Amino acid sequence: MAALSSRVRLSMWLFGLGLVATGMGLVFVLLARAYKTQPSAPVPRLWLSSEQRGRLQPTFTPEERQELKELLRGSIRIQTVSFAPDDQNVTALAEFEPYIRKAFPAVFSAAFIQHEVIGKYSHLFNIKGSNPQLQPYMLIAHIDVVPASPEGWDISDPFSAEERNGFIYGRGTLDNKNSVMGILQALEFLLRRNYRPQRSFYIGLGHDEEVGGNNGAKMIVAELESRGVQLSFLLDEGSFIYEGLFPGIEKPVPLIAITEKGAVTANLTVKLAPGHSSVPPKRTSIGILSEALAKLELNPMPNLFGQGPEIMMFEHLAPEFSFPLNIIMANLWLFRPLVARFLERQPATNALVRTTTAITLFHAGVKSNVIPPSANAIVNFRIHSAQTVDQVLEIIDKTIDDKRVEVERGDAFDPLPVSPWDDQTFGVQVLRQTILDVFPDVGSIAPGICVGNTDSRHYGSLTNAIYRFNPVIFGPSDLPRFHGVNERISIEGYERQVKFHFQLIQNSDFQEPSEPHNNLHEL
Numbered sequence: 001m002a003a004l005s006s007r008v009r010l011s012m013w014l015f016g017l018g019l020v021a022t023g024m025g026l027v028f029v030l031l032a033r034a035y036k037t038q039p040s041a042p043v044p045r046l047w048l049s050s051e052q053r054g055r056l057q058p059t060f061t062p063e064e065r066q067e068l069k070e071l072l073r074g075s076i077r078i079q080t081v082s083f084a085p086d087d088q089n090v091t092a093l094a095e096f097e098p099y100i101r102k103a104f105p106a107v108f109s110a111a112f113i114q115h116e117v118i119g120k121y122s123h124l125f126n127i128k129g130s131n132p133q134l135q136p137y138m139l140i141a142h143i144d145v146v147p148a149s150p151e152g153w154d155i156s157d158p159f160s161a162e163e164r165n166g167f168i169y170g171r172g173t174l175d176n177k178n179s180v181m182g183i184l185q186a187l188e189f190l191l192r193r194n195y196r197p198q199r200s201f202y203i204g205l206g207h208d209e210e211v212g213g214n215n216g217a218k219m220i221v222a223e224l225e226s227r228g229v230q231l232s233f234l235l236d237e238g239s240f241i242y243e244g245l246f247p248g249i250e251k252p253v254p255l256i257a258i259t260e261k262g263a264v265t266a267n268l269t270v271k272l273a274p275g276h277s278s279v280p281p282k283r284t285s286i287g288i289l290s291e292a293l294a295k296l297e298l299n300p301m302p303n304l305f306g307q308g309p310e311i312m313m314f315e316h317l318a319p320e321f322s323f324p325l326n327i328i329m330a331n332l333w334l335f336r337p338l339v340a341r342f343l344e345r346q347p348a349t350n351a352l353v354r355t356t357t358a359i360t361l362f363h364a365g366v367k368s369n370v371i372p373p374s375a376n377a378i379v380n381f382r383i384h385s386a387q388t389v390d391q392v393l394e395i396i397d398k399t400i401d402d403k404r405v406e407v408e409r410g411d412a413f414d415p416l417p418v419s420p421w422d423d424q425t426f427g428v429q430v431l432r433q434t435i436l437d438v439f440p441d442v443g444s445i446a447p448g449i450c451v452g453n454t455d456s457r458h459y460g461s462l463t464n465a466i467y468r469f470n471p472v473i474f475g476p477s478d479l480p481r482f483h484g485v486n487e488r489i490s491i492e493g494y495e496r497q498v499k500f501h502f503q504l505i506q507n508s509d510f511q512e513p514s515e516p517h518n519n520l521h522e523l
């Protein structure tokens with residue numbers, strides 16, 4: 001017995017040691033992975049410092065700072081509201097053109113800039129560079145805004161662009177007149193400093209983004225297609241520099257969205273013979289439809305974390321997380337299922353890992369004592385990158401599994417293609433460099449995903465390199481301001497946005513690594 005028990009003890013001890021050793025090995029592997037150089041070495045090797053490059057410095061005089069602020073405020077006061085695709089404030093849209101003409105005289109008078117109005121109220125600028133060999137790029141933004149009623153705002157009128165505590169409040173300050181005005185302002189300041197780009201670029205300002213972009217962005221794209229234009233990259237609004245939004249990350253992190261979710265609207269109808277409520281059938285159309293809707297809510301679409309580009313976002317952010325999240329995020333090969341469960345707990349992160357289900361409309365019934373002849377509901381799904389419209393519709397049918405429920409497919413489009421994210425892609429290099437120029441204190445720059453949609457989705461025929469990024473620091477308190485009340489931008493934040501575009505235009509003048517010029521660098 002004694003011998004046996006000591007053997008048992010010995011083997012238990014060995015087993016324990018084995019566990020510890022395996023554990024140490026594992027910890028070592030995990031640490032090694034957490035601290036190895038992050039996938040996005042932030043400074044691309046081809047870049048020289050700004051002084052070496054002889055660039056114009058993004059420093060503005062006090063008069064210029066006053067000017068840029070007042071011009072942004074003036075643009076907010078023009079109420080370019082989109083109520084519906086066929087209901088926009090066209091008075092305001094028409095006022096916008098004379099406004100920008102007056103605000104940016106150098107842009108409108110430069111011999112090498114061509115300006116056109118497209119689809120009545122959208123604007124297309126072609127800035128012709130001195131070197132026609134370089135492939136052009138494009139910056140886009142939108143002039144229209146969502147409606148805003150004064151209720152709930154800290155200022156009396158959401159279109160007054162009032163200044164409070166270093167912020168400008170008003171509809172459109174973040175979405176997206178900051179980009180519209182910021183891009184043109186940066187170009188204006190560059191031109192006043194006698195800048196002439198080498199690389200051509202386009203600026204596209206759509207007037208109906210908030211209602212689909214069919215008359216603005218789509219027309220601009222058709223025009224560029226007819227001219228055979230291909231772009232080296234496209235920059236639109238989309239995601240921000242997020243601060244305090246990720247638990248465990250201290251530094252602000254710029255996310256550049258490389259794709260957008262798809263969408264499908266399903267129209268569900270149940271029709272049954274009407275009758276008197278005194279002799280009801282066992283089931284009514286309302287009951288049957290409610291059951292189908294409950295099944296959709298209780299059986300969410302599969303969690304696809306790891307099958308789409310959202311995993312790249314967490315891999316790139318891994319070094320920014322505090323312990324132990326940094327270890328976990330750097331080792332998604334091991335912790336993926338755990339992280340997947342964790343992410344689905346909050347609506348904001350749940351939207352990243354699956355196709356979401358939102359019941360948005362329900363219509364049924366005619367009178368309190370009449371069996372309803374029909375019931376109808378609308379369900380809006382936003383599709384994860386790893387799924388298609390058809391796959392989602394198939395899951396809907398399987399989940400409802402009830403012949404009495406007719407499912408009709410409404411507006412639908414697949415998720416957008418994923419733009420390249422690597423050191424060889426010119427647009428990625430330019431964006432990284434520009435972010436580091438203007439926001440030197442940020443953490444890792446990571447690829448992100450737009451859960452909503454922007455005008456950029458119309459531009460797929462012109463380039464595969466579409467990036468969605470608004471160069472503004474965005475905190476938790478900003479989330480409800482977006483399309484909500486008290487939308488605002490800090491004056492300092494807007495100045496930085498102008499600097500961002502000022503640097504971006506200059507940084508884009510450098511040639512692509514594949515072009516011969518860069519061989520010089522290897523000497």
Ligand SMILES: *[C@@H]1O[C@H](CO)[C@@H](O)[C@H](O)[C@H]1NC(C)=O
Binds near residue numbers: 079080081089092095
């Ligand atoms: C439309 O815009 C103009 C100019 O900004 C403004 O005066 C007018 O009140 C707006 N109308 C509506 C219905 O928003």
Ligand SMILES: *[C@@H]1O[C@H](CO)[C@@H](O)[C@H](O)[C@H]1NC(C)=O
Binds near residue numbers: 267268269376408410
């Ligand atoms: C949904 O379908 C019903 C019945 O076919 C139709 O009357 C209704 O207009 C549709 N709703 C939408 C928003 O398409």
Ligand SMILES: [Zn+2]
Binds near residue numbers: 142175176209237
């Ligand atoms: Zn927008």
